[in-house]
Amino acid sequence: MxxxxxxxxxxxVVMILVGGKQGAKSFFSLILNFGFLFMAVILMAFHLPPLAVTLITGxxxxxxxxxxxxxxLVTAQTAFYASLIVLVVLVLLIIPVEHWAMVQGFGEEDSDDLEGxxxxxxxxxxxIAVTTTVLSxxxxxxxxxxxxxAGLAEIIQQHPQTVPKKLFKNGISIGEQIIGTTFNTLFFGFFGxxxxxxxxxxxxxxxxxxxxxxxxxxAELIMVLVSFVGVILTVPITAFVMGQRQRILLTGASK
Amino acid sequence: MIHEEKKRTIWLAIILIVLGIGSMLFVTHNQLLYKQPLVQVVRVTNSARQKQKDNFDNVDHLTSQKLTVKVLNGKFKHQQLVLTNQFSDSGGLDQKYKIGDQVFVNLHQNSHQRLSGTISGYKRDGVLVFLVWLVVALLILIMRKKGSLAFLSVLLNGVVFFIAIQIDLSFQGEHVMLIFSVLSLLFATMTLLLVLGLNRQMLATLGATVIGTSIAMLISLAVFHLTHERGMFYESMQYVTQVPRPLFLAETLLGSLGAVMDESTDIVATLFELKSLDPNVSAKKLFLSGRKVGQTIMGPLVNVLFMIFMADTFTSSLLYIKNGNSWGYTFAMNMSLGTVQSLISGIGIVLAIPVASALAGLLLGKRVKA
Structure with missing residues (x-):
């Protein structure tokens, strides 16, 4: 083996032992993500337009x-819509940044690996550099x-009448709590x-x-910093999406 | 009251924008800080594109450029000269220069006082300054104090990281694992102290991080031993100047550290909150709640690291495939180590859940007397 x-x-085994059914699902999502990542490499090798492949894979x-x-479902849908918006904003940031930085391909330090x-x-x-940065x-x-x-969904569950403006504030304060540890996850993940x-x-x-x-x-530092930007933007955007959802719910209920 | 706050935000935004413009002006005019000669491209003439075809039927085009440049610093400042450059459509190791680009060069002067030069690299510090500014500005505007603290802790970790590399080099690459294990402990302690302060919550989080990561590393080493590291190609590791195996393990250890801390923090914090809501909660109930919190975050966290580890292998994988290698060989030489790294980190992330839940449960839970 x-x-x-x-x-x-x-x-x-440990995922199932600790997480039960959810654990099995997490493992499966990892395998699927790997599959789609590898497929993206193959598709680009067949000269499909990299930006389109990147967006679809993303x-x-x-x-x-x-x-x-x-x-x-409320949590998942909100998170999904919010992350789509962040994805679009990031792509719009990454394309000019990569054109400015010109860090595509390989460096002098790679020459040994590139021999032959x-x-x-x-x-x-x-x-491809745009793709790599987006994917990371x-x-x-x-x-x-x-x-x-998830945090906002719980607040709504406990206080169903929370107004969107208040919800947005709550979202930012949840963001303040997670931003420190999330930055560290990214810092160590990349710097390791x-x-x-x-x-x-x-x-x-x-x-x-x-x-x-x-x-x-x-090239590497751009990935770290763009990830930071992505995570920071995710906080208000997710709070905003959840607020919009709540607005629709509240006006629907009052009619 | 609300009006005041809006005013403050506007002022803050103005200050940040001025700061941003200032630092961009600085970084585009900092040539005097560099010892290496810098030039700016003032005129470009391109030759006709030439078609190229390699052994694998990849078609590319090469273009030569004549660049008239002006020296920006050093003793040849203000002098002009002509450089040559060649770029391809793919641009893997070369790039197209355009008017206004600032470029590092090596200058030579021959006996007739004629100046000539070769390109050594593009100036890229501006991009970094811009992105750092963007991160800081967004953090301060959206999250004020907490956001700044988060960035500060990252900077601090960066400094310790730098020091650790100096220590590693002074040992000439020996005891890599020992150095980086101690370092990881230091990192974790420092970060958690900064985030949580010195209290029982911090100790429980630290304990969970250390124990979870250690067990994951031990299990992985056992698996390495049992499978004789089949399918792991250390020779595919990039930029290796030391013995690759311990370096790989150190990379894996550091890579997973942040995620395991992240998760342990979440679990322990939730359990402390539960305890404050219900002081009589039992250890078993706490353990089960902790497990529930962990179950929902472990999947996304494993995926965070997975995407980071794998995205880095994308470019070279593509190159391998276009060089006529099979999918299997491409995976083995580019992605196998990243996959192993993701799997080990995943094991650490999962194992930290019961450890964090148990530690917090033992620390906080009322023992139920039978």
Whole structure:
């Protein structure tokens, strides 16, 4: 048995032991997300337009993560709509940022790995950089949107007459509670992976100026910062979507 | 009252925008801070595109550029010279330059005082400054004090991270696991102290984080041993300057740390709140409530890390496939380590749930006398 299969089985077992049916669903959502991610690579290799593939894959991955992770339909729907809005806003931010930064493809530090490979593959790596950045933020957006939506759904359940304006404030204050730990999740998630790169920079005595203009470093830091922006925006947008939902419910009830 | 607050928000926004414009002006005019010569492109002439075809029938086009540039700093400041550049449609290792771009160069002067140069890299610090400003501005506008604190804790972690790398290098890459295990403990303690302060809630959260992560690492090492690490290709790790295996484990440990802390914080905080609502709640009830909280957050959290770990492998996977490699080989050489990382982190995230619930339950619950 390969290590991946064995670890996968261990994860499946502990997820079911701890999470029961929900655990099994979480495991399944992970497999599906992997499938769609890999399919996106294949589709792009067949020269389908990267932006279209990115948007479709993004929506699908958000849907899988949110609807398979949350049983409460009000929470899931609100989180899904909110994360779609955030996705669109982020894509609009990421495209100019990537064109400005020019961090597509590979850096000098990759040359060992690229030996013997043909780099001229006729696919615009700048568009792929947009894809990579969008994809890396999806999980964080989904998670934040679900946390805010779940908190607000509970408030509505306990106080069904809460007005949208109050709900928005509540959403922000839930956001304040989760933002610290969410940032840390992202910080460690990304920086854990950059450990080797940072050791490389330090070991070869890159200057500060070299590091902050380095193609790979800037590419990675853009991902971290864009994820931060995504999570921050998710808070008011989710609160707003839940508020709109409540507005419709309240006016419907008063008629 | 509400009017006051609106006024304050507007003032805050104005200050942030001025700050933003100021820092953008600074970063586009900071050439004097760089020792390496910087030039700005003033004129571009492109040659005709030339078609290229590689062994795998990938079609691309190459274009040569003649760039007239002006030196922005150093002893050749204000002088003009002509550089050459070549870019492809795909742009994996090259890029197209346009008028106004600032570029790092190496300058040489020959015996006839003629200045020539080669491009060494594009200036990218402006993007980073802009994004940092955007994050800070949004945080302050939307979440004020709590938001600033969150960013501060990230900065602090960044500093400790930097110090740890210096320590790692001074040990010449030995004891990597030991260094980063101690470091993880330090990170977790520091972050939780900052978020929660020193109290029982913080200790329970820290305990859950440490125990959950440790068990996950031990289980994974046992699995590595039993499966003889089949299907793990350490040679596919990028940027490796030290022994790859401990480095990989350290990356995994650090990568999952934030998520496990995130989750333990949520569970323990909820249980403390339950206790304050119902002081007589039993340990068993607390444990079950904690498990319920954990069940809903573990799926999304595992997916957060999964997307982070896997998105990074996207570009090189695409390159492998376009170089005529099979899907299986592409996965093995690019995605296998990321998958292992996601799985180990997942195990840690899941195991932290019962540990956090049990710790909080033991700490807070009334023992029911039989």
């Amino acid at each position: 390969s290590t991946i299969t064995a670890l996968g089985l261990v994860l499946l 929506v699908v991955i958000l849907a899988i993560t949110i609807f398979m992770g949350e049983d409460n 490979m043909s780099i001229l593959i006729g696919i615009n790596f700048l568009k 933020t999806l999980g964080a957006i989904a998670e934040a949107a679900m946390a805010i939506a 992976g950059f450990l080797a790169l940072f050791i490389w920079f330090s070991g070869l005595h890159y200057t500060f100026g070299e590091v902050i203009n380095n193609k790979i470093f800037v």
